[in-house]
Each structure stands twice: as structure tokens, then as C-alpha cells.
Amino acid sequence: MLATAPAPAQDTPDQNRVSAAALEKAVIKAMNAERVQRKRPVLRGAAVLTRAARRHSAYMARTGAFQHESGNGAPFWTRLVGEGFPKNKRMAENIAMVPGCDAGTAAWVVELWMDSPGHRKNLLDPQLRVTGVGVAVVGDCDQILVTADYGG
Numbered sequence: 001m002l003a004t005a006p007a008p009a010q011d012t013p014d015q016n017r018v019s020a021a022a023l024e025k026a027v028i029k030a031m032n033a034e035r036v037q038r039k040r041p042v043l044r045g046a047a048v049l050t051r052a053a054r055r056h057s058a059y060m061a062r063t064g065a066f067q068h069e070s071g072n073g074a075p076f077w078t079r080l081v082g083e084g085f086p087k088n089k090r091m092a093e094n095i096a097m098v099p100g101c102d103a104g105t106a107a108w109v110v111e112l113w114m115d116s117p118g119h120r121k122n123l124l125d126p127q128l129r130v131t132g133v134g135v136a137v138v139g140d141c142d143q144i145l146v147t148a149d150y151g152g
Contacts (some may be wrong), residue, residue: 019111020135020144022039024050026106027133027146034114040126046151052083053147056095060145061136066097079147090152092122101141109146121146127152 002024008140032042060066068076076093083093096109115118122128128150136145 008064017020017141018061018101018103018105020101020137022103023078023106023135023144023146024133026027026103027109027148028131029078030107030110031131033150037123038124038151040124041129043071043131044129045149046085046130046132047132048084049080049130049149049151052079052085053078053134053149054131054136055134056147056149057134057136057145060065060095060147061138066095066145068093068095072125076149085151090125090127091152092128094122094146094148094150095120098146099141100142101137101144105144113148114141123148123151125150 005034006148021081028043029044035042047113065071070076070079072079077087077091079095080091081087094113096112098105098109098112100108113123130151132149134147134149138145
């Protein structure tokens with residue numbers, strides 16, 4: 001599922017910026033807060049999904065593409081399987097593109113996903129138990145691309 005948003009009303013001061021790795025952790029924390037609130041199991045991190053998510057976010061940042069498909073047109077799940085996720089398991093993916101690199105950006109991304117029926121379904125799916133999140137920063141935090149890959 002795709003999610004984009006306009007720039008927030010205020011600019012992000014440099015002192016409030018956080019790293020891509022910190023944003024990744026914050027997105028997982030915010031996703032789990034939504035899941036716990038709705039009595040869903042907490043998502044655990046999976047290195048294989050994190051690798052796939054980071055590579056896809058980097059691809060989107062490098063090429064300007066904003067899509068689930070790989071550069072060759074292959075569906076998202078082929079990337080996950082290619083990284084080593086079992087092909088017989090349930091899989092899903094959310095992506096987002098938003099401006100900013102501050103601590104509130106992660107919560108904003110998850111809020112956007114929760115406001116979109118398809119994204120919300122993926123994020124709250126109780127059969128999906130593991131996740132990997134990848135964040136790529138474009139320019140001077142002009143925008144970030146976020147990929148959340150999920151597996152069952």
C-alpha cells in the first residue's frame with residue numbers, strides 16, 4: 001500500500017533530527033502501540049525483512065520511484081523471498097513518503113497508514129507477526145521513504 005503526505009505546517013529544526021536507524025525503530029514502536037491498543041500481537045523484528053525494507057527504500061530514494069514493485073517490475077514479495085523469507089508464509093508491505101527527519105515523523109507515518117484502509121489492514125493483521133522497517137533519507141531531510149515489510 002502507498003501513503004504520501006504534504007509537508008507538515010512547521011519546518012524541522014536541525015536539533016530535532018534523528019537518524020534513519022532511529023526512525024526505523026520509532027516506526028516499529030508506533031506500529032506496536034497501535035497493535036497493542038487493539039489487542040494484536042506485538043510485531044517482532046526480523047533481520048531478513050529489515051534488509052529487504054532498507055534496500056527497497058534506498059531503491060525508491062535513488063530512482064525516484066514510489067512503488068511496491070522492484071525495478072524489473074517484480075512484486076514486493078519476490079524481494080522478501082529473495083532475501084530469505086519463506087515463500088510459503090504470509091507477507092505484506094506498506095510504503096510511505098513524507099518530509100522530515102524528526103522524532104515525530106515516525107508517528108506521522110503510522111498515523112497515515114492507520115487512516116488508510118489497506119495500510120491499516122496490513123499493520124493490524126494478527127497473522128503477521130514479524131516486521132522489518134527501512135528508511136531512506138533524501139536530500140537534507142527533504143523527504144524520507146519508508147518501507148515496512150511484514151511476515152506471518
